[in-house]
Amino acid sequence: MRKVAIVGVGQSPFGRASDRGINELAWQAIKQALQDAGITQRDVGFVSVANVGGWSAEPLPAISVNEYAGLTGVGTYRVEAACASGSAALVTAANLVSSGAVDIALAVGVERMNESPTPTAVELIGRAGNYFWEFDMFGLTFPSYYALYATAYMNKYGATEEDLAKISVKNHFYASFNEYAAFRKRVTVDDVLKSRPVAWPLKLLDCSPITDGAAAVVLASEDVARKLTDTPVWIAGVGYGSDTSNLSKRPDFLTLRATRKAAAEAYKKAGVDPSKPVKSFDVVEVHDCFTIAEILAYEDLGFAAPGQGYMLAREGETYKGGLIPVNLDGGLKAKGHPIGATGVSMAAEITKQLRQEVPAERQADIVKGMGLAHNVGGTGHYTYVTIYSLQKPG
Ligand SMILES: CC(C)(COP(=O)(O)OP(=O)(O)OC[C@H]1O[C@@H](n2cnc3c(N)ncnc32)[C@H](O)[C@@H]1OP(=O)(O)O)[C@@H](O)C(=O)NCCC(=O)NCCS
Structure with missing residues (x-):
């Protein structure tokens, strides 16, 4: 198998895109990524498009996105793995390069969730838990699923609402330095605690927002990557995991088994010591769809x-300069969570961090040259853990 590197990244501002259709939104990201890589549409061998849709009008966005971006005729498909769709699109595109099928592939994630009113978007996401037993019978939506995780965790380990709030404070703080973030206003623990209740103990400022946005990355084989850039960001290991859709079939609400499996696999492939992974990474992106999700x-x-994750939040160990800096772009909480775009945006962020191209206030110290992105779909239905490195993997 050939080694694969990211050689170009781009993303649209996240937030509300009422002035741009889905194709134009995707093009904003694709254009930047092509320019960053120093290539044109003619160089692209395949386009993998992550989009969950349902809330937006365009049912076959892979085709329309490519048409708008001048990529008609290139091999393509749409990828869906719920909120992990972006990572799934990236991994499938990387596999096409790795196998030798193409030399350059583009992974694009795009979502226009605000085309529907928030209650409709919340309902559509809720149907993606377990439709029959959980949504239809009990009306569970995602804030309520993650409220179950939060209450179970707080009850067992003694974490508090303040601990959850600290995740939001950190992520809003870093979003204030990110020009692409949906929310750039800093918040305090008090603001979080006083924000509108959504599903106790989760409040408005514990939740990621309904978001429009797009991200794109260019993936290249080793030969091509070396010609295009001096700083290829290599994919050093990918781990996959999945679980039941039905929460009642899982042993407890205190862990996501899909993440544990995906992490173990990614660490093994990338040569990371699973007993002390914090030693390996300069910067990490995790799937903080709700504050409790970052702690898990x-x-x-x-x-x-x-049972100790909340202590990292309490002691500020996941800020820049701490034990392990997490979500220095604002995370899903404050950068936003346009579902199909999220995993691709995580890859773009880790790439820019490793290339030391983000504003100083949120630039991690790059010493080990490795970063990690963790992207969860559903309530833990799917997890992708992707490890990126400045060193070519062995
Ligand atoms: C939390 C949630 C229910 C809030 O929805 P809502 O109460 O209907 O909010 P609205 O869309 O009507 O927005 C109302 C206001 O709150 C703000 N807002 C909405 N969501 C926000 C959030 N998550 N954080 C901060 N502010 C938010 C809006 O900007 C708006 O502000 P304005 O009045 O100043 O314009 C909704 O954002 C949600 O369900 N988020 C989770 C999405 C999700 O499950 N994603 C998948 C996870 S895996």
Whole structure:
């Protein structure tokens, strides 16, 4: 198998895109990524488009996005793995390069969620838990699923609403330095605690927003990458995991088994010591769709022991300069979560971090040259853990 590197990245501003259709939104990201890589549409061998849709009018966005972007005729498909669609699109595109099928592939994620009113978007996401037993029978939506995780966690380990709030404060802080973030206003613990209740203990400022946005990355084979750039960002390992859709078939609400499996696999492939993964990474992106999700991710990725993840938040250890800097772009909470775009945007962020191209206030110290992106779909239905490195993997 050939080694694969990211050689170009781009993204649209996240937030509300009422002035741009889905194709134009995607083009904003694609154009930047092509320019960053120093290539044109003619060089692209395949386009993998992540989009969940349902809330937006365009049912076959892979074709219309490519048409708008001058990529008609190139091999393409649409990829869906719920909120992990972006990582799934990236991994399938990388596999096409790795196998030798193409030399350059583009992974694009795009979502225009605000085409529907928020309650419709929330309902459509809710149907993606377990439709029959959980949505139809009990009306569970995603804030309520993650509220179940939060109450179970707080009850067992003694974490507080303030601990959850600290995740939001950190992510809003870093979003204030990110020109692409949906929310650039800093918040305090008090603001979070006083924000509107959504599903106790989660409040408005514990939740990621309904978001429009797009991201794109250019993936290239080793030969091509070396010609295009001096700083290829290599894919050093990818791990996959999945779980039941039905929460009642899982042993507890304190961990996502899909993440544990995906992390173990990615660490093995990238040569990361699973007993001390924090030692390997300069910067990490985790799937903080709700504040509790970031704390669970700390534990499932092995950054903290079970029941200790909230202490990392309490002690500020996931800020820049701490034990392990997490979500220095604002995360899903404050950068936003345009579902299909999220995983691709994580890859773009880790790439820019490793290339030391983000504003100083949120630039991690790059010493080890490695970063990680953790992208979860559903309530833990799918997880992709992708490890990126400045060193070519062995
Ligand atoms: C939390 C949530 C229910 C809020 O929805 P809502 O109460 O209907 O909010 P609205 O869209 O009507 O927005 C109302 C206001 O709150 C703000 N807002 C909405 N969501 C926000 C959020 N998550 N964080 C901060 N502010 C938010 C809006 O900007 C708007 O502000 P304005 O009045 O100043 O314009 C909704 O954003 C949600 O369901 N988020 C989770 C999405 C999700 O599940 N994604 C998949 C996870 S895996």
